[in-house]
Amino acid sequence: EDYHERCVQCSEVNWGLTDGGRFYCRTCHNVIERTREVVNTDVISNTRVQTISKGLRKQEKTDEGWEWYVCEGFQFVLKKQAEALEALGICPQMKDEILCNFWRRYLQKSQQAYCNRPAGEAIKVLSGCDSSTDVDSEPERPSLLHLLSFSESDGDLLTDCSFGSSIGKVSESTSVCSGSVDGSLHLMKNQKDKLRMSMPMTLSFCYMALLWLREPMTLSDLLRFVVEGHIPYLNVFQCFPEKMKLYGLDLKIFCVESWPVYEEVYDKMLQLAAFLELPRFPDITDSCFLHPDMLCMKYLMEANLPDELHNWTCRVVKKIHIGEADFLTFAPGNKSTRKVKYDVLAAAVIVVVLKLLFLLDDHCEWLLSDFAEERNKNNKEDGPYFEFKKWCKIIKSSLDVEQKKLDEERAKYLWRCEKPLFYSAKKKSKVLKRRQIVVNLQNQFGKLSGSVQPAEKPNPSSFQLNWSEENTDGSCFHGHSLKGILQEKCGLLTAMNPDYWLCTVKLCTEKLCGHLAHYRDLDFPQSYHFVLRLFSFLLRIQPSYIHEEVCMIEHKLFNKKLYKKPKYSPGQRK
Amino acid sequence: TSHEYKLNFRKSKEACLSYIQDAMLQKQWKRAAEFLTFYIESLEKDFSTEYVGPSEMIWRIGTEILCHHSHSSMKEFNSFIEQMKTLGVKRYLKVCLEHAFHLLCNGRTDEAYQNLSLAESWRFGEQTTAQDKEMKLIQAYRGLLDYYSWSKQKNVLLEYEKDGFEDLSVEQEMHSSFRKAAVNLKEIIQIPGVWDLFVKCYVDLLEFYGDHDEARQVLSEYAYNSKFPANPNAHVYLYQFLKRHGEPKKSLISVLKILYDIVPSHELMIDFNTMLQKSKKRKKRRLGLEVIFAALDYAGWKENVKAWSCLARQVKQIIISEKHPDWIKQEWNSRKDWWPTFHFSRYLAKRNWQENESLAYEKALVAGILLGKDCKYFKYVSHQGCKDQKKRFRTLKKFVNKHSSVYLRISG
Numbered sequence: 006e007d008y009h010e011r012c013v014q015c016s017e018v019n020w021g022l023t024d025g026g027r028f029y030c031r032t033c034h035n036v037i038e039r040t041r042e043v044v045n046t047d048v049i050s051n052t053r054v055q056t057i058s059k060g061l062r063k064q065e066k067t068d069e070g071w072e073w074y075v076c077e078g079f080q081f082v083l084k085k086q087a088e089a090l091e092a093l094g095i096c097p098q099m100k101d102e103i104l105c106n107f108w109r110r111y112l113q114k115s116q117q118a119y120c121n122r123p124a125g126e127a128i129k130v131l132s133g134c135d136s137s138t139d140v141d142s143e144p145e146r147p148s149l150l151h152l153l154s155f156s157e158s159d160g161d162l163l164t165d166c167s168f169g170s171s172i173g174k175v176s177e178s179t180s181v182c183s184g185s186v187d188g189s190l191h192l193m194k195n196q197k198d199k200l201r202m203s204m205p206m207t208l209s210f211c212y213m214a215l216l217w218l219r220e221p222m223t224l225s226d227l228l229r230f231v232v233e234g235h236i237p238y239l240n241v242f243q244c245f246p247e248k249m250k251l252y253g254l255d256l257k258i259f260c261v262e263s264w265p266v267y268e269e270v271y272d273k274m275l276q277l278a279a280f281l282e283l284p285r286f287p288d289i290t291d292s293c294f295l296h297p298d299m300l301c302m303k304y305l306m307e308a309n310l311p312d313e314l315h316n317w318t319c320r321v322v323k324k325i326h327i328g329e330a331d332f333l334t335f336a337p338g339n340k341s342t343r344k345v346k347y348d349v350l351a352a353a354v355i356v357v358v359l360k361l362l363f364l365l366d367d368h369c370e371w372l373l374s375d376f377a378e379e380r381n382k383n384n385k386e387d388g389p390y391f392e393f394k395k396w397c398k399i400i401k402s403s404l405d406v407e408q409k410k411l412d413e414e415r416a417k418y419l420w421r422c423e424k425p426l427f428y429s430a431k432k433k434s435k436v437l438k439r440r441q442i443v444v445n446l447q448n449q450f451g452k453l454s455g456s457v458q459p460a461e462k463p464n465p466s467s468f469q470l471n472w473s474e475e476n477t478d479g480s481c482f483h484g485h486s487l488k489g490i491l492q493e494k495c496g497l498l499t500a501m502n503p504d505y506w507l508c509t510v511k512l513c514t515e516k517l518c519g520h521l522a523h524y525r526d527l528d529f530p531q532s533y534h535f536v537l538r539l540f541s542f543l544l545r546i547q548p549s550y551i552h553e554e555v556c557m558i559e560h561k562l563f564n565k566k567l568y569k570k571p572k573y574s575p576g577q578r579k
Numbered sequence: 580t581s582h583e584y585k586l587n588f589r590k591s592k593e594a595c596l597s598y599i600q601d602a603m604l605q606k607q608w609k610r611a612a613e614f615l616t617f618y619i620e621s622l623e624k625d626f627s628t629e630y631v632g633p634s635e636m637i638w639r640i641g642t643e644i645l646c647h648h649s650h651s652s653m654k655e656f657n658s659f660i661e662q663m664k665t666l667g668v669k670r671y672l673k674v675c676l677e678h679a680f681h682l683l684c685n686g687r688t689d690e691a692y693q694n695l696s697l698a699e700s701w702r703f704g705e706q707t708t709a710q711d712k713e714m715k716l717i718q719a720y721r722g723l724l725d726y727y728s729w730s731k732q733k734n735v736l737l738e739y740e741k742d743g744f745e746d747l748s749v750e751q752e753m754h755s756s757f758r759k760a761a762v763n764l765k766e767i768i769q770i771p772g773v774w775d776l777f778v779k780c781y782v783d784l785l786e787f788y789g790d791h792d793e794a795r796q797v798l799s800e801y802a803y804n805s806k807f808p809a810n811p812n813a814h815v816y817l818y819q820f821l822k823r824h825g826e827p828k829k830s831l832i833s834v835l836k837i838l839y840d841i842v843p844s845h846e847l848m849i850d851f852n853t854m855l856q857k858s859k860k861r862k863k864r865r866l867g868l869e870v871i872f873a874a875l876d877y878a879g880w881k882e883n884v885k886a887w888s889c890l891a892r893q894v895k896q897i898i899i900s901e902k903h904p905d906w907i908k909q910e911w912n913s914r915k916d917w918w919p920t921f922h923f924s925r926y927l928a929k930r931n932w933q934e935n936e937s938l939a940y941e942k943a944l945v946a947g948i949l950l951g952k953d954c955k956y957f958k959y960v961s962h963q964g965c966k967d968q969k970k971r972f973r974t975l976k977k978f979v980n981k982h983s984s985v986y987l988r989i990s991g
Contacts, residue, residue: 262587262588262589263585263586263587263588264585264586264587266585412594413598415586415591415594416591416594416595416597416598416614416617417595417614417617418586418591418617419617419620420588420591420620421620421623425623436623438665439622439623440623442622442662442665442666443619443620443622443623445662446616446619446622446637446641446659446662447616447619447620449655449658449659450612450613450615450616450619450641450644451612451616452650453608453609453612453644453645453648453650453651454609454610454612454613454616455609455612455613
């Protein structure tokens with residue numbers, strides 16, 4: 006740095022650069038307006054967060070590697086994820102601006118960087134805490150030992166403290182190892198108010214950024230891309246640079262052994278947005294991908310349902326006002342509004358429309374289908390009428406095939422990463438030996454597997470099921486007409502089915518049990534279950550989430566009948 | 580189907596295992612191997628809480644697949660097992676032992692011997708004592724293989740003798756095999772258990788070298804020591820040994836008595852009855868009748884001519900001597916409700932006559948005595964026999980007619 010002005014606050018000349026490229030005074034931490042174009046060649050040294058209390062980073066010249074902090078690791082992960090998203094077609098603004106800013110704000114709020122009171126102080130408080138160096142790792146012990154209760158290290162992790170210069174800073178008595186400086190600190194439980202960073206939370210960050218930019222990717226899409234391997238998640242730490250050594254407690258932080266769950270990622274996002282005190286997000290309007298009208302169209306196509314149904318979904322959306330910007334837009338500060346899961350909402354709207362038209366009580370839909378079939382026989386001029394029975398048959402066989410494939414894929418997941426991980430130096434040789442055996446065995450039995458091609462990553466696609474109207478076997482229903490089940494009344498086409506049954510007469514109190522409604526497939530008609538199953542496959546979520554949303558929509562739709570005229574009871578069919 | 584929405588490592592591997600299991604049950608070895616390759620990484624996270632951990636799973640499954648897969652070779656199997664040996668120290672000897680079994684089943688006796696010898700010399704601190712049982716088995720099987728070597732060498736020497744040759748080196752080897760075998764075989768049969776093959780081999784060795792006392796001692800222990808599980812074979816071996824060495828009938832009878840108590844349907848019951856019938860002691864003759872009746876209660880004996888002839892002979896003898904017809908009555912009492920249908924139906928009369936005349940003859944005699952001359956069986960068979968002008972049947976008819984009053988006393 007060839008900037009030699011004295012700092013206005015402390016009069017020192019000791020400048021450093023933030024990753025945003027702005028100058029700050031290393032002595033008093035004053036950040037100034039002056040920026041500097043930084044050309045990034047070495048990826049890591051410029052994304053490393055300069056936590057203020059630590060001062061200048063010591064670059065170890067030995068093999069031990071750099072000192073690095075957990076948040077740097079996460080920063081790296083986010084960067085990789087953002088790059089992957091960009092490769093999938095998301096605009097670069099997400100990576101360069103939005104995600105960055107969110108992250109920076111998070112660091113600020115959680116007092117890990119960019120603020121006056123450094124997190125280092127907390128460390129001093131902890132160093133006084135008593136932890137035994139006993140080899141036994143029983144989960145009940147109120148010490149750092151309980152953090153290791155799932156590790157294979159059998160406690161010798163604690164006695165081996167030959168690695169890393171990080172030990173002294175954490176605590177003299179604990180001798181806990183991790184490659185990162187603050188690994189153990191990160192895992193301490195008293196971080197609730199600071200919203201501790203975790204791997205699933207990286208996806209919450211990503212989704213939040215996508216939402217801010219209103220990019221055409223739903224949360225279920227995002228999570229599916231993660232599982233399919235298009236977005237780094239599982240062993241992303243493999244891409245950490247050589248010098249960022251990862252072991253010990255770091256493994257607990259960065260090694261995941263389960264796929265992210267929709268609810269978890271979503272809830273964390275809500276918490277995160279509140280924590281960061283973000284303002285109201287940009288409006289979701291009817292030209293946005295996430296708007297129910299748009300998503301319904303997409304899902305109708307994917308579910309191989311007639312395009313004409315789209316009119317109906319739009320009608321429902323309009324009637325219950327869920328297409329309005331105020332309802333759809335995410336406002337973290339506003340605690341009273343229900344937060345919207347766009348994908349689930351759209352799927353639920355379609356389910357409600359199907360119920361409106363076909364009733365789905367294991368009876369009416371088949372009658373209507375037969376009726377449509379009859380009409381189809383005499384139908385020469387118009388396009389074919391939609392027959393529910395045919396659709397069910399085709400969808401069921403496709404669904405079964407796809408589900409079977411998915412189940413097998415899940416059983417075949419390889420979770421281990423190329424780089425073997427170990428908790429301590431002692432374990433290293435054992436781990437490497439094991440790794441060798443594993444590789445040998447995999448080769449041996451791989452040869453006996455016959456000519457099986459290694460599973461290739463499917464190309465990232467927004468659509469999981471594809472139906473083309475060019476298929477001559479009549480398996481595509483997009484162009485089919487609903488006239489087969491509609492009738493003319495006062496010049497309008499209305500459903501022949503006059504009935505409806507509510508999934509639930511009364512909604513639960515979300516605060517008490519966490520859900521609006523509960524789902525048990527045995528309690529509901531098979532056709533309804535089938536439709537739920539279809540969308541739960543497409544969105545990779547449990548049917549009960551969609552069911553809940555359906556209940557919510559129904560209650561809005563029949564609001565007047567339910568709440569204002571207690572005498573009239575549409576009643577539950579089953 | 581329940582679709583797990585929360586997928587984690589553990590569930591993923593559980594699912595993988597169930598695919599492996601399905602494939603194996605359907606004998607789809609390629610598919611099983613395929614899924615196994617995905618399961619193998621579980622080794623890097625050995626669940627210590629699981630009852631059967633991944634390394635054991637892989638050992639068992641891998642063994643099955645390699646046994647059945649068309650493209651697998653013995654070489655591959657051996658290399659796989661060697662890796663398994665390194666995986667679980669607590670299971671080391673068990674793996675060695677099963678490896679040896681596998682080799683033996685594939686006729687690779689020498690390799691099996693080498694493996695067992697190697698395993699015998701294994702030492703690993705506490706584990707050596709913890710795996711004591713397996714070690715003993717390893718030594719026992721090695722002893723067994725030593726016995727087989729001895730046996731081969733012995734046969735070679737016998738061949739040489741015939742041709743008038745001698746071979747000191749083979750003889751020495753033979754003796755050395757004997758020594759090695761004897762030590763280990765003796766060791767294992769001291770542990771309560773079922774060691775039929777080991778006992779037989781050991782006794783064979785002892786007999787060859789003339790140590791009959793030791794042999795008798797071993798067999799008696801094996802049969803009578805209450806710590807050992809009840810084993811009919813033990814008594815059979817003892818009986819055969821005593822018979823070979825000309826022991827008096829009294830000893831033979833006492834051995835077979837116990838066999839009778841355990842397995843009344845044993846084939847040696849014929850020998851037993853024969854000995855008992857000839858005895859001078861009344862009690863023994865009484866027991867003989869009981870034994871032969873009991874044997875014929877079993878379906879497997881229905882067409883055993885020898886057994887029927889034993890019963891017929893004894894019954895005839897009792898009738899002629901006019902002593903103790905009550906014995907027959909006592910035995911018949913519990914059988915008169917079901918033996919007629921079981922043994923003496925008209926259908927059986929026809930069939931027995933068609934298939935085995937001697938059987939029909941013996942049975943007819945018994946039927947005639949127990950059920951009288953008017954019973955279906957006797958009538959049919961004696962009629963057929965007399966029609967064919969077979970002399971013995973005429974004699975039979977006369978005999979039964981003569982003693983028809985006995986039937987009344989028996990059935991009354």
